[in-house]
Amino acid sequence: MTPSSPLPAAPSRVAMTTGDPAGIGPELIARLLTEIAGDTDHPVVVFSTEAELERGFAQAGTGADRDAVDRAGNIEFVDTGLDFDGMPVAEASERGGRWALDHLEFALAAYERGEVDAVVFAPLNKSSLHHAGMHENDELRWFEKRLGVTGVVSELNAISGLWTSRVTSHVSHRDAPALITADKVLGVTRLLNAYLVGSGVAAPRIAVCALNPHGGESGKFGREEIDEIAPGVALAREAGIDAVGPFPADTLFLRARDGDFDGVVTMYHDQGQIAMKMIGFDGGVTVEGGLGIAVCTPAHGTAFDRVGAGTASVASTRNAYLLARSLASTSNLTA
16 A cells, blocks of 8 residues: 655744734734735734724835735734724823733734744834733743743844844843853753754854953953853753854854854843844844744834834834744744
8 A cells, every 4th residue: 555645734824913003013014914915825814903904004005905915815804803993103002002912812812722823923112011011021021921931931033144042131231140040041042043943044053142341351350151151052062052152242243244153142132132233123033932832023113203104114024924934834942
């Protein structure tokens, strides 16, 4: 008997939300949906309301075609039924934050029911989220709590040819050094390695940043490199990861930009973010890493000053969608 041929894998289904409705998210989603309308191999489920979609398409101006999107067989709209009347524009508010969180809840519930495989959300505004009662420092920690994740999580950032992860993120510079441990360096290095493999890098080359100027100058400027970061790199190497460092960040990112590394582990938020946004701001993606589900968002903010002007670039939103779609078929999205 001849074995039957395996059935083709079902296409990944991506859930989308518009982020903070007062920002550029609704218009970016409108333009992205116009781009992908009719791509029948890639189904999308959009959680929104008719009123929000109407405003988003109106704000988007040229480059958005509601009729084409409505006709597209690959795009499903789920009307959440929430009240959009009088929703603020171009300002942080409790209503905008609650709207954003409620729609992320709809998307996650669909994932838990097996109806979608990945989530893309347009930019959020942390002031709005905190006005709405989000107690966590950022959306990653909100996702972590909502999904009951107990393993390593880290915000990852991706531009063409380079990824970063963070040992600490949305904490004060005063508090960051005490949070850097060898185990955390190992964890976020392993997580970065897993996502690089998931994105198609077969053998990732990862460099690890130092914390202190000049890498600490053998302890003269601090001992974090000696006591925690270098031991964390050694643990990663023992785990089979091609990791090297720690290196001073000011020269390391020059090497990374020139292709010496596929990923960089950073010690705090701005250490990586400044470099990445200088190298390639337009098109950058933030990945909520370690959740076990692909969750991606543009690396830029809500841009309240540009709402409705038709000048916001859709590149990062497009890349977030494409990356989420790619990562959705990856079995290992944890450390």
